Amino acid sequence: xxxxxxxxxxxxxxxxxxxxxxxxxxxxxxxxxxxxxxxxxxxxxxxxxxxxxxxxxxxxxxxxxxxxxxxxxxxxxxxxxxxxxxxxxxxxxxxxxxxxxxxxxxxxxxxxxxxxxxxxxxxxxxxxxxxxxxxxxxxxxxxxxxxxxxxxxxxxxxxxxxxxxxxxxxxxxxxxxxxxxxxxxxxxxxxxxxxxxxxxxxxxxxxxxxxxxxxxxxxxxxxxxxxxxxxxxxxxxxxxxxxxxxxxxxxxxxxxxxxxxxxxxxxxxxxxxxxxxxxxxxxxxxxxxxxxxxxxxxxxxxxxxxxxxxxx
Amino acid sequence: xxxxxxxxxxxxxxxxxxxxxxxxxxxxxxxxxxxxxxxxxxxxxxxxxxxxxxxxxxxxxxxxxxxxxxxxxxxxxxxxxxxxxxxxxxxxxxxxxxxxxxxxxxxxxx
Numbered sequence: 001x002x003x004x005x006x007x008x009x010x011x012x013x014x015x016x017x018x019x020x021x022x023x024x025x026x027x028x029x030x031x032x033x034x035x036x037x038x039x040x041x042x043x044x045x046x047x048x049x050x051x052x053x054x055x056x057x058x059x060x061x062x063x064x065x066x067x068x069x070x071x072x073x074x075x076x077x078x079x080x081x082x083x084x085x086x087x088x089x090x091x092x093x094x095x096x097x098x099x100x101x102x103x104x105x106x107x108x109x110x111x112x113x114x115x116x117x118x119x120x121x122x123x124x125x126x127x128x129x130x131x132x133x134x135x136x137x138x139x140x141x142x143x144x145x146x147x148x149x150x151x152x153x154x155x156x157x158x159x160x161x162x163x164x165x166x167x168x169x170x171x172x173x174x175x176x177x178x179x180x181x182x183x184x185x186x187x188x189x190x191x192x193x194x195x196x197x198x199x200x201x202x203x204x205x206x207x208x209x210x211x212x213x214x215x216x217x218x219x220x221x222x223x224x225x226x227x228x229x230x231x232x233x234x235x236x237x238x239x240x241x242x243x244x245x246x247x248x249x250x251x252x253x254x255x256x257x258x259x260x261x262x263x264x265x266x267x268x269x270x271x272x273x274x275x276x277x278x279x280x281x282x283x284x285x286x287x288x289x290x291x292x293x294x295x296x297x298x299x300x301x302x303x304x305x306x307x308x309x310x311x312x
Numbered sequence: 313x314x315x316x317x318x319x320x321x322x323x324x325x326x327x328x329x330x331x332x333x334x335x336x337x338x339x340x341x342x343x344x345x346x347x348x349x350x351x352x353x354x355x356x357x358x359x360x361x362x363x364x365x366x367x368x369x370x371x372x373x374x375x376x377x378x379x380x381x382x383x384x385x386x387x388x389x390x391x392x393x394x395x396x397x398x399x400x401x402x403x404x405x406x407x408x409x410x411x412x413x414x415x416x417x418x419x420x421x422x
Contacts, residue, residue: 001416003413003414003416004413004414005413005416006416008416008417016422017422019416019417021416021417085401155422175416175417177417177418177419179422180417180418180419180420180421180422181419181422182417182419191411191413192408192409192411193416193417194411194413194414194415194416195408195411195415195416195417195418195419196415196417196418196419197418197419197420198418198419198420199420199421200418200420200421200422201418201419201420201421201422202418202420202422203418203420204418205414205415205416205417205418206414206415207418211410211411211412211413211415212408212409212410212411213408213409213410213411213413214406214408215406216406217406219408219419220419221419221420221421222421223420223421224421225421226420226421226422227421227422254420254421256419257401258403258407258408259401259402259403260401260402260403261401261402264401264402265401267401268401286401286403287403288401288403289403289407289408303403303407304403304407305407305408306407306408306409306410307410
């Protein structure tokens with residue numbers, strides 16, 4: 001696709017949609033190839049649903065140090081940083097809780113299954129503080145019985161990483177979106193990269209809705225409407241409250257945040273969903289521009305979020 | 313790009329290095345206590361005093377529990393506030409602006 005901002009390509013990846021856009025249109029194919037290679041490697045390292053992934057191997061050997069690749073080490077570091085940044089609100093050690101809630105396979109399969117019986121959800125213990133990542137020996141040890149899940153941060157972290165890599169390699173302005181988590185790098189198009197905000201990243205950019213432009217950093221949106229499934233206890237979704245281990249009770253349909261990186265934006269957006277009514281104050285205190293949309297469609301602009309984008 | 317977030321790489325490395333140092337110090341301290349406990353016990357056994365100064369095993373275990381449960385040192389860098397509540401994600405260099413151009417992508421839930 002060619003737009004005023006540049007050339008755009010998209011393809012399925014990581015159970016979601018990957019989008020790459022470049023200001024120099026003749027570089028699109030190369031940019032797409034670079035991104036696809038990055039995502040293939042990421043899937044092999046960090047997927048919770050592949051028997052051959054490094055992450056599955058680490059989880060199977062909980063309680064013991066396991067040698068890991070630089071990629072998994074860095075992705076884990078990003079996840080632990082997110083936990084530290086949010087004092088545990090975004091917690092990468094809730095894999096067991098997600099599984100117990102019904103997210104025990106790829107989301108396409110969860111959706112097909114349509115319902116799930118929740119026997120019990122183990123109470124979280126803040127185990128992220130006990131994850132040991134040794135950069136010198138390149139080993140990773142998670143507490144016994146804990147399951148690491150990088151789903152909350154891996155896409156955003158990878159978007160940052162790939163955007164920088166593509167911009168550097170091809171010397172072009174670039175936008176990378178992974179499941180709606182957006183990172184930009186290099187010189188932006190005139191006026192910035194135009195991005196539509198919505199509940200579902202898979203909706204068409206041409207659909208009606210608020211549009212903002214970003215020039216640097218990242219923009220991410222977290223919501224509970226897309227990755228949602230039925231259980232015998234009612235609907236469940238993928239954003240767990242680490243204080244209970246259960247799907248977060250939140251008034252927000254979705255929250256969009258802009259920050260210095262996509263990882264930071266995504267972490268803040270996810271934390272905002274968990275924080276519920278405390279989210280606007282938490283975001284404003286950190287001077288993060290954000291837009292929080294309630295289930296009835298009313299939108300709240302936070303910080304320096306532009307006025308024109310208030311309309312839902 | 314500047315970030316209000318403490319340098320994640322440096323700080324995280326410092327955190328984990330500190331944690332490893334603490335664990336090694338803990339292990340060394342426990343080993344020393346056990347050694348000293350044994351030495352004192354042997355000394356007491358060899359003394360003429362009727363009361364034996366034996367270090368109870370549960371005391372050693374309790375000390376071990378306290379030491380191994382000691383919290384990791386807080387993550388601070390020279391440039392960041394000490395409290396984790398303020399160690400926040402960094403705002404963008406430039407905030408989003410309204411756009412009337414055709415969007416290239418959608419930011420939404422996934």
